[in-house]
Amino acid sequence: MSLNISFTSQRILHIALPSIVSNITVPLLGLVDVTIVGHLGSASYIGAIAIGGMLFNMIYWIFGFLRMGTSGLTAQSYGAHDLPEVTRILLRSLGISLLLALALLVLQYPIRIIAFHLIDASPEVRELASLYFHICIWGAPATLGLYGFTGWFIGMQNSRFPMFIAIAQNVVNIVASLFFVFACDMKVAGVALGTLIAQYAGLFMAYLLWFRYYRPLRKYVRQGAVFTRKAMSRFFQVNRDIFLRTLCLVAVTVFFTSTGAAYGDVTLAVNTLLMQLFTLFSYIMDGFAYAGEALTGKYIGARNRTELLRTVRHLFGWGIMLSLAFTLLYGIGGKGFLGLLTNEQTVIDASGTYFYWVLAIPLAGFSAFLLDGICIGATATSIMLKGMFAASASFFLIYYTLHDSLQNHALWMGFIVYLALRGIVQALLIARKGIG
Template sequence: MGAEYNSTGGGVRPMQARRRVWALAWPLIVSNITVPLLGLVDTAVVGHLPDNRYLGGVTLGATLFSFLYWGFGFLRMGTTGLTAQALGRDDTDDIIRVLGQSLVLAVVIGIALIALHPLLIPLGLHLLDGSAAVTAEADVYARIRIASAPAVLANYALIGWFLGRGYSRVTLLLMVINNSVNIVLDLVFVMGLGMTTAGVALASVLADYVTLVSGIGLALLAWHGWGWRRVSGVFADMAGYGRLLSVNLALFIRTLCLLFAFAFFHSRGAQLGDVTLAANAVLLQFVLLASYGLDGFAHATESLVGQRIGAADQAGFRSVVRAATEWSLVTAGAASLGFALGGGALIDLLTDLPAVRETADQYLPWMVAMPVLAVGSYLLDGLFIGATRTRAMRDTMIAAVLFFYLPVWWLTQSLGNHGLWLAFVSFTVARSLLLGAVFWREWRRGSWFGETRTA
């Protein structure tokens, strides 16, 4: 399944650290790249149905659940940091406890979402503001898809646990299983059985539960004979739940701020006209492409930093941070260079509408600069998640929104879409600078290896 990075002997050489970061990061990068594949298949399958309301309904419903489930991504992040630190301490009981309690929390939240869906789905679809026919199909999709909530959130916890233990190839395997099952069932239900929107939603639900069963099976393989008696403490240790909730609540608030930032960007772009809105949607695909690589190294940083902090290995911590920084800078530089050389061609590939192409070309320089300007926010997020310093992530995110993003947008409205992109970039840079300042302050104080579990 892969080797856990759990040496306690005074750190590692720079080349070893680079190899470890890369060994963890590449499966995560590949799994990120597979994410759009399912959307392409859904579009291709439903796009061949005779009425375009089916495609619109699936797109609208999938967008709703992307935002809904993204809001609970803290279940993955918090589990990664806590598991990595437990591994660094060689605390097997805590490794078991983190997984068990994260799964319990995920299932409880998932059941609550199912119970609240009569309120959540109409509200979400109202905010997305589709046509009556498309909204009706999206409602069909959503009322089936909501059944997957416990499985999706439990999968987040499992992926976080495997990543915390250094098993990034398992996360890739789980993504492959989910996408493969989903694609096959899409074809069976829609093309084979003649189902429409409901078939796509049902395929996603079943794929999520197949992935959950597979993840639990792989977790049992990693159990290494721990014994079921040790699992009984999972439900009895209320202090463990308190620690988990403390870490995850801060991440939840941080994620809500990030969701607000993107929603605000879309809403202000919409006020600038349909062409500008479409051009911004094309340009955000550049941000998504860059994030595939930067997120991979950030996730690797979460695992390795957490393990080094758990082992109180300061030399290893420095080596990991240095190696992750080098890989992230190389990736960001390559992305910026690629966008500078091939950005126009990529825009032409993403849209064939002349007005949208022309408008997107005007704002392409922002995309060339974005990876280099954003690299710090990705890397530092990974570092702070691994250290479970989630309150700092929450506070700096709030500050970046309130004192940088919104004021810059307000002051630059006369610049139109350039002002909007300036505000978004300022928000991204502010996240990097604020988290960087906290990192440097704590490093000077020597507090990175203090009590981080409830920080």
């Protein structure tokens, strides 16, 4: 029995650990851009990159269903040893990604006008951010295409390739941006161009890895129709649920940030810093969620219920262990970590009033991450959507019921309940309907 446990955990870690590295490297693309322009001598450059980066994060976050939907569908076909369908899923995902990217390119001007109408910025920052936006938007085909490749690789039980690609993108971005900014004196345009080149370098690398290491699948590229009615119906049903779930997630996140700002600059700063602790935890748990996607889909496709249940048990074992570890870590060193992020003593002092909410995040939230991954792998995305909808409704209900008396504490209470309820509702629905 111990051998089975060890082997199951090994398979989980084989996918989870490279995924965690990939998750951590993703925000570095934006951090590199901000760091470079931060040495150009004007705050407007930093503001432009911050606004442009935030806008693209929101846009691409909404299209994250391309990665998640592709992962679950691919894993099931991989588990069933249906190699022609495995290949068609990749082509299907890349085709849809290209169409969505073309739509973004066509609509780039109205998107920019609407977005900048909602963002309060100085004329100089607005002008520079517009320049950044209209250069980086041409990376949409590469970014969305990479979503398809990344989901496909994970579904094929291979999270190392997305890790290699993410690291390579950061290297290319650093080198290209430094060259264009300091050697060519292109400033914000140079940073945008460096980011653009890094995005296409990532897509090109993904294609080369697929071409080199998945050579046997090339013979299936021209076999059978990729965009059949039945296949597209399933593809869009899965991705529709994930898309609507993402909209709920975005609504909660944006509301949390914007409402916290209404309580003053110090409270906004406190919320922002404390949320970094949630973000750090989410990077780790997302890695195990990716393992859940890949392995759940694989065992459902292979109709191996024994290994499916064993994997779910081990995922939750890792989840509980990591949650306890993070709770202890935050309890001991969380405030010291905040000291690394800011030297504003008023912000650090004010954070103590809300810090106990952060201690509740790991145990309240770990099951939501793991069950999201399990539902994606099982393509039981309607369960994930119902859990997110119920949790989001609870967040707004709690806040509007209690904000007069609790103010910012009502935001945090609503957020903790929202995290916990996502996992609880999904667990209840899975227990009733089952997966696989």
